[in-house]
Every structure is written in structure tokens, then in C-alpha cells.
Amino acid sequence: MHIICPQKSLLNSINIVQKSVSTKTTLPILRGIYIEAASNQLKIVGTDLEIGIENLIEAEILDEGATVIDARLFSDIIRKLPDADIDIKLIDNNQVNIKCLNAEFSIVCHNPDDFPDLPEISEDNFYKIPQELFRNMIKQTVFATSQDESRPILTGVLLEIDQNSLNMVALDGYRLALRKGKIQSDISNKAVIPARTLSEVARILEVDNEKPIEICLTENHALFITGKTKLISRLLEGEFINYKQILPKEYKSRVKINTRNLYNSIERASLLAREGKNNLVKLIINDDKMIITSNSELGKVHEEIVILLEGDDIEIAFNSKYFMDALKVFDDEEIYLDFTTNISPGIMKPVDNENYTYLVLPVRVSSN
Amino acid sequence: MHIICPQKSLLNSINIVQKSVSTKTTLPILRGIYIEAASNQLKIVGTDLEIGIENLIEAEILDEGATVIDARLFSDIIRKLPDADIDIKLIDNNQVNIKCLNAEFSIVCHNPDDFPDLPEISEDNFYKIPQELFRNMIKQTVFATSQDESRPILTGVLLEIDQNSLNMVALDGYRLALRKGKIQSDISNKAVIPARTLSEVARILEVDNEKPIEICLTENHALFITGKTKLISRLLEGEFINYKQILPKEYKSRVKINTRNLYNSIERASLLAREGKNNLVKLIINDDKMIITSNSELGKVHEEIVILLEGDDIEIAFNSKYFMDALKVFDDEEIYLDFTTNISPGIMKPVDNENYTYLVLPVRVSSN
Known part of the structure; x- marks a missing residue:
């Protein structure tokens, strides 16, 4: 792998995926960021097995390939480098060289084959929702989820889709927040999304972007796509409380x-x-x-x-x-x-x- | 005591003195802010016995007197009140009423006689130094003081005054910072000021104020005067290291x-x-x-x-x-x-x- 890309876009991409990188894991590979150079773009991925975030950026690809670099060190290095082109080259599969002007780092890296694949989700059956509306719906519900892990289902927000309407509901036993919104949909569906996932989704939404966020729900996962970023999250299992009777x-x-x-x-x-x-x-x-x-x-x-x-x-x-x-x-x-x-x-x-x-x-x- | 003063100026004054209020003390009175209404101004004082800060503000004095209010509660209340006139009235010596528009607080207060007096310092023999220069001298030395309490003298900065020149010196055994400045002075003098004091002094200096800060040194104390604020600090005892030979x-x-x-x-x-x-x-x-x-x-x-x-x-x-x-x-x-x-x-x-x-x-x- 050998690529060249501007410091600013690489740093922006690392900032997006880094929130899904685990800091407390016992698996060293999960403390890393996966980078893959293919055809004309660079894929940057982080995951803690609950949430995975993937971001694509344009880069000059001199040689295809992939590697995994410690997330904290990688983000610190890229952040401290000047606003110039950065040259990243894999040497011997266990060392990556990062060059920028007169600075040169040689960093120990991991085998990309050890990095977990994000779940495969067939990208059909999308719901579309304006980014600003979705951010608002998250903000108005997510705070009312429970912090108590003994009832896991209440640590998430119910998304209930029915006839072009989306209800989002959170409750913790003392209060309940219900937000209604419009969505493009033919079919009914529901899922309970972890509060943390929605907080991360709100973070990657772009304030002025007119393109809606796309949401795809499967039995066990939710996929959120906005611009060049995909976020995949596990769903919470179990039946949500019948909130309407409350x-x-x-x-x-x-x-x-x-x-x-x-x-x-x-x-x-x-x-x-x-x-x-x-x-x-x-x-x-x-x-x-x-x-x-x-x-x-x-x-x-x-x-x-x-x-x-x-x-x-x-x-x-x-x-x-x-x-x-x-x-x-x-x-x-x-x-x-x-x-x-x-x-x-x-x-x-x-x-x-x-x-x-x-x-x-x-x-x-x-x-x- | 009964006074009326604008929320903004009272909050500003509390913010200035609050840094000298002790949070860890076992003496409840030291967790308080002393306020005293006399003739046409209000005096606000905080101290932890090492540093004392006194600030004067203009207020309408309806009735003279003094009281002591819990610093954290007082500052939180004043901060959350609207930008309007605040009416503060002492009732029965152990309760203070704070009114602002439609909000009214009745707060338990302390006997002002229990509040320690700040040390008396005869305000002659001043050194004057431009505020910006002094802030700069503090910034360039204070970080090099020792954090190690086993050699207390090194936790302070030496101020050495000689023939219109001021040297400030800090050292911790691994590094030494020496900053020279000009001062108005006829006599030689020196004192070791705790690093924390100088950090607080730097905080109360006003960026654009053309009036110099006035400094007065006694055997055991240093007094700093800037505008309507006085800061009095204990000095560190002992001989400073003879830095010139290093x-x-x-x-x-x-x-x-x-x-x-x-x-x-x-x-x-x-x-x-x-x-x-x-x-x-x-x-x-x-x-x-x-x-x-x-x-x-x-x-x-x-x-x-x-x-x-x-x-x-x-x-x-x-x-x-x-x-x-x-x-x-x-x-x-x-x-x-x-x-x-x-x-x-x-x-x-x-x-x-x-x-x-x-x-x-x-x-x-x-x-x-």
C-alpha cells in the first residue's frame, strides 16, 4: 500500500471514524484504524463490534493494499502534521512510513486480515429522512433513554415506521419522549437502536447538507448512510414497552x-x-x-x-x-x-x- | 445590610474573588464570600488564608452592614439570574434575601465577624509595572516552578528588585526560567511568591488596561493592586537558590x-x-x-x-x-x-x- 493525500481530508476522516474505535478492548486490533487503498480512493474504518464507521476519501493511490494503525497514535500524528500532502507507505507488512515535508514516522502496524469485517447489509429498502430533521428527532428523544443496563431495551430508542410516518420513542421508567416525523416509506417496520449509536449518527450528520440521510434496517442491524460515511450498528433485542398505553x-x-x-x-x-x-x-x-x-x-x-x-x-x-x-x-x-x-x-x-x-x-x- | 446592584457587575466581582475561596477547608466560614455595604460601595472578599482577594463595586446602599454567603451557591444564583438589578437584604443576621424580578431566594448566611480579616499592609513603597509586561513575566516563569512540596521554596517564583530592574526566576531542579523586566524603584528588595498566587494575579490583570499594577512587599506578604481589586498573598519562607551561579x-x-x-x-x-x-x-x-x-x-x-x-x-x-x-x-x-x-x-x-x-x-x- 502506498498513497498520498492531503492532511486536512485525512484528519477529517480519522475524526469521523475514531469515535467507533474501542479504547477499553482487550483485543489490540480493535484499538486500530483500518485503512485500505483501492482504485482511486482510501477507505478508513473503525469498529468496536457494536458500532462500525466507514469513511471514503479521495487520495492518490500509488499502490493498493491495506493496514491497521493504532488509532490514538495515528490521529495524534496526522493532527500534528502541517497542512500539506501526506505520504503513507506500507513496508514489510508490519511497518508503515508516514512522511510529510521534513517529518518522517515509522510506525508498527497490524495485519489487516485480523480486522473484523463490518456486517454485510444489502443496501435496498432505504428510508430517507432530511438530515436536520433526523438530528432534531435524535436530540429530542435520546436523552430520555435509561442508563441502567439491567433493562437493556430501555437504553435504546424505538424507531417505529408506519405509512410515511416515523415515531421515535425513549423512556426510562420516569419519563417518556415521543417525537413524530415524516419519512419516505411504503412498508411498516420497527427497531430499537442503542442511544450511543444515535448520538454518533447525530455527530456525523452535516448541518447544511440537503441530501437526506438513508437508513436501512435488517433483523439485527441498522445502516446509516450520509455522504461518504456509513455507520453500521447492532440493534437491541427484545420487545419495547407498549408506550401508547402510557x-x-x-x-x-x-x-x-x-x-x-x-x-x-x-x-x-x-x-x-x-x-x-x-x-x-x-x-x-x-x-x-x-x-x-x-x-x-x-x-x-x-x-x-x-x-x-x-x-x-x-x-x-x-x-x-x-x-x-x-x-x-x-x-x-x-x-x-x-x-x-x-x-x-x-x-x-x-x-x-x-x-x-x-x-x-x-x-x-x-x-x- | 440592604443593597441594590446590577447582576453583571456583581457576577463579575464574584468571579474575581471566587478563585481565592477555599473548597477543601474544614472551616465552613472559608467556603463563603464576605460582602460588606459601606457608604456608596460594596466590598466583596474571599480568602483561603493563603491568598485573599478583595473587589469593590458600585452599588446603591440602602442600609450598611455585612454578611457571608456560601460562595458556590451565591455565584450559581447570581449567574442564573437575569441581567437586571438585584436586591440583597440581610434579615435577622442569619438569612439573606436575594430578589431579582420575579425570583426570590432566602439563603442561610454566616456571621461576618467570623470571617478572617485580610492582613493589614501599609500601602506605601509601591513598585509599579505595566500590566501586560507583568502578565508576560508571570507566563514565562511560573510554569518552571516545582510541584514538589518537599522543597516549598521551589514552588514559588523569586522576585528580585534592584535598581529599576525586576528579575523573576523559577526553577525545579531540572530547568530554570529567568525573565528580566523594568520597574520603578529606588530600593532593592526580594521575595518568593507562591506560583498559585502569580497565576491568580495574571488572571485578574486586565488585558488593555494602561494603568500599571502596583506591588507592595512586606516581610511576610505581597499585595497586588489593579483597578478595584486587591490581592494579598503570603510569601514563601526561606532562602532561594543562588541561581546566578547555575x-x-x-x-x-x-x-x-x-x-x-x-x-x-x-x-x-x-x-x-x-x-x-x-x-x-x-x-x-x-x-x-x-x-x-x-x-x-x-x-x-x-x-x-x-x-x-x-x-x-x-x-x-x-x-x-x-x-x-x-x-x-x-x-x-x-x-x-x-x-x-x-x-x-x-x-x-x-x-x-x-x-x-x-x-x-x-x-x-x-x-x-
Whole structure:
């Protein structure tokens, strides 16, 4: 193998695949980045066996071939080299020479045959979805997945495709996030994708790219294609919870409120709430105002926000973290908060559309 | 106590003093910020008994008095409040109310009498030094202080004042940094200031402020005044090493080299050197070029830089960290490297002036 390519494009490619490289593995080969020179392009691959990322870049191929280089060392070297052409040449199958202007590295490398193949996925039956929409859908759901590995299915996000609509759902036993979007599809399908995969997919999406991301689901894997990058991930096994029966159909109190004001007030209230274990903040909804209170041994806080209330007055308490996590990802200036009783879930949704629903369980407090 | 002041200026003041607030102390009062309302200004103070910082801000004083508020909570609250006037009022001596628009906090506070007084320093006999120059002198010396608490005197920087000149010196047993500057002074004086103090002083210096910083030294303390901020620090006790006898008077090889190129090459070489414990890089100086090499079990690197050599060829090895630390703080485009033998110290200094000298001990390596 012998190739020449610009420092910038090689570094960009390494940055894309490096997030899938394992740092904790006992298999040394998985700490490496696979590079393969074929016809007129260079393929760069990383994988930790859960996620694999493959990126293609243009390069001058003087000699075809492949090798595997330690990911950390390779990325550090390429990052520190000047913005010029880099010459990479395989010598004797266990040493790779990297030259750039007056710098020359000789690095021990691995046998490319030992590098695991990414799963083969027949690239038909694609769903297409605009990149910005998909990034937004990930952002609005992925934070609500469970961190608890004892119920693995809840560490992922359900993708549910039905008649040109895509629902993404995450829940962790305390809150639920449901985001609806449009997709090009003839058939129904569903899969549970690990949260980490979706975070990586969001990272490789290009902000201004008008070309949609393409998604392909098989029984065990999901494939995401955007531009010159492919990401393949294992799916989570098992049945996802029937989330539709969790969502309340009606409410007794509906509050219309400014999203930013609510976030700021709850954030300040949580400065005192955080001293307690449950981050408790109390909402007292009364006519045209909402009072938010919180207290701990350090003191107490009292916040007032003007609201529009439809229905009954109510007092209800929540873990402030669950409120703030969701308020951070609303793009809407105003939202509805819907409540039924102070022991049943609260619902947040945008005032102007139906595409997002966030449910959070209240905390029971004594009535004084 | 009852005051009103704008959120921005209060937050700025808290940010200045907060760095001197102790986080690890067993004395709860030291985790607090002292605020005192007197005539037409507000005094904000923090101290950990080693360093004390005092800042004055303009405020509307409705009622004079003082209190002490937990620093972390206070700064978090003020940071999260909107950009509006903040009303702070002491109630019953153990509770302080903080109001801003529709937010109101009641916070438990401490008795201001329990807060330690900062040392009294008679503010005569000042040295004045331009802020930018002093920041630069700190930056070029403080990194070379020792981290090893077993020789406390080396954890500080020597300030040596003599006939309008100020020398600042730091050394840790492996390297020495000496920076010379001009100061307004009639008398000679010296003191060893803790490295942490100087880092904090550099932080409170204002980039564009034309007014010099004022420094006052007493037997046990140093006082730094800049604008509305005073910083008082304990001095380190003991005799500083007689550094002048460490500096070599002559050299056998003088290399003129581009600072940035040398930094970049040594940084790349150190990517492999870091695998070894001593970060070893070897310089082979020969006629019009310097070759930098390094190797480890992961591979090796070879860098070439064009130089101007006056005197003998030489091969010498160093800990790359000690080279890079200094190359980072040179403002000069070109520097001299002076060597005598491969077991005697190397010297770096700017080509165009005499104000900075950095000395570093070589590492002995076998001759092959």
C-alpha cells in the first residue's frame, strides 16, 4: 500500500471514524484504524463490534493494499502534521512510513486480515429522512433513554415506521419522549437502536447538507448512510414497552407557558433543590400564575411566572432534572403543560404542533 | 445590610474573588464570600488564608452592614439570574434575601465577624509595572516552578528588585526560567511568591488596561493592586537558590532556529517519546541542520529543521516536555540554543533581546 493525500481530508476522516474505535478492548486490533487503498480512493474504518464507521476519501493511490494503525497514535500524528500532502507507505507488512515535508514516522502496524469485517447489509429498502430533521428527532428523544443496563431495551430508542410516518420513542421508567416525523416509506417496520449509536449518527450528520440521510434496517442491524460515511450498528433485542398505553388521553389542567422562562425559573429553583437527593421542585398553579418553590437546609426559593390556565388549579412536584432535560430540547417558544392529578404524569407539548410529547412522572410529597 | 446592584457587575466581582475561596477547608466560614455595604460601595472578599482577594463595586446602599454567603451557591444564583438589578437584604443576621424580578431566594448566611480579616499592609513603597509586561513575566516563569512540596521554596517564583530592574526566576531542579523586566524603584528588595498566587494575579490583570499594577512587599506578604481589586498573598519562607551561579557563561555550539518549527517538530517527536517514561528526544546538530529523533516500541520519528550553527556539532538528548513548556511561552520568532557538552545544561534565549533565559538539563544517553 502506498498513497498520498492531503492532511486536512485525512484528519477529517480519522475524526469521523475514531469515535467507533474501542479504547477499553482487550483485543489490540480493535484499538486500530483500518485503512485500505483501492482504485482511486482510501477507505478508513473503525469498529468496536457494536458500532462500525466507514469513511471514503479521495487520495492518490500509488499502490493498493491495506493496514491497521493504532488509532490514538495515528490521529495524534496526522493532527500534528502541517497542512500539506501526506505520504503513507506500507513496508514489510508490519511497518508503515508516514512522511510529510521534513517529518518522517515509522510506525508498527497490524495485519489487516485480523480486522473484523463490518456486517454485510444489502443496501435496498432505504428510508430517507432530511438530515436536520433526523438530528432534531435524535436530540429530542435520546436523552430520555435509561442508563441502567439491567433493562437493556430501555437504553435504546424505538424507531417505529408506519405509512410515511416515523415515531421515535425513549423512556426510562420516569419519563417518556415521543417525537413524530415524516419519512419516505411504503412498508411498516420497527427497531430499537442503542442511544450511543444515535448520538454518533447525530455527530456525523452535516448541518447544511440537503441530501437526506438513508437508513436501512435488517433483523439485527441498522445502516446509516450520509455522504461518504456509513455507520453500521447492532440493534437491541427484545420487545419495547407498549408506550401508547402510557400516554394519557385527557387532562384537567392545561397551562400555556413560555418555554425559556420556565426553564430559567426551574434551573434557579434547582440550585437549592440539588442539595436534596430528589431535586424536588414544586409547582403551584393558580389562576394566571405558576409559583415554583424549592427548599433545602441552605435556604429556599420562590419563582413566579405568568401563565394562561385552562381548567383546575393544581399543586404538583417534580424532579427538576427531568423538567430541564426536556425544556432544553424544545425548539418552541411556548408549550402546554397538561396535568390530571398530582400523582399522575405531567405532559409537555408544543403549542403550535403535535410532533413532540414529553411525559414525566410527578414526585409524591406530603400535602403541607 | 440592604443593597441594590446590577447582576453583571456583581457576577463579575464574584468571579474575581471566587478563585481565592477555599473548597477543601474544614472551616465552613472559608467556603463563603464576605460582602460588606459601606457608604456608596460594596466590598466583596474571599480568602483561603493563603491568598485573599478583595473587589469593590458600585452599588446603591440602602442600609450598611455585612454578611457571608456560601460562595458556590451565591455565584450559581447570581449567574442564573437575569441581567437586571438585584436586591440583597440581610434579615435577622442569619438569612439573606436575594430578589431579582420575579425570583426570590432566602439563603442561610454566616456571621461576618467570623470571617478572617485580610492582613493589614501599609500601602506605601509601591513598585509599579505595566500590566501586560507583568502578565508576560508571570507566563514565562511560573510554569518552571516545582510541584514538589518537599522543597516549598521551589514552588514559588523569586522576585528580585534592584535598581529599576525586576528579575523573576523559577526553577525545579531540572530547568530554570529567568525573565528580566523594568520597574520603578529606588530600593532593592526580594521575595518568593507562591506560583498559585502569580497565576491568580495574571488572571485578574486586565488585558488593555494602561494603568500599571502596583506591588507592595512586606516581610511576610505581597499585595497586588489593579483597578478595584486587591490581592494579598503570603510569601514563601526561606532562602532561594543562588541561581546566578547555575547559568553558564559561555557555549561551544550556538544554534539559531525558528521557534515555531522547533516546537512543532519536538511536539511530533514526543508523540512517540511519551511511551517511554522520560519523554526522551535526541537532537543531532550537524552543520546547517538539526535532526530530532525519538523512538519507542510503537515506532520511531525523524524530523529535520534548517538551522544556523556557530561552533561545534553536537548530539544531546532532552525530556521533550521541558523543551515544549518553554517554547510555548517564547514570543520571539527566532531563538538561540546554546550548548557546551552533552552533559551540561542547554540554554534557550531570544535572538533579538536579553530579557529571557531558559536553562534545561540534558538526559544522559548511551552513545550509540
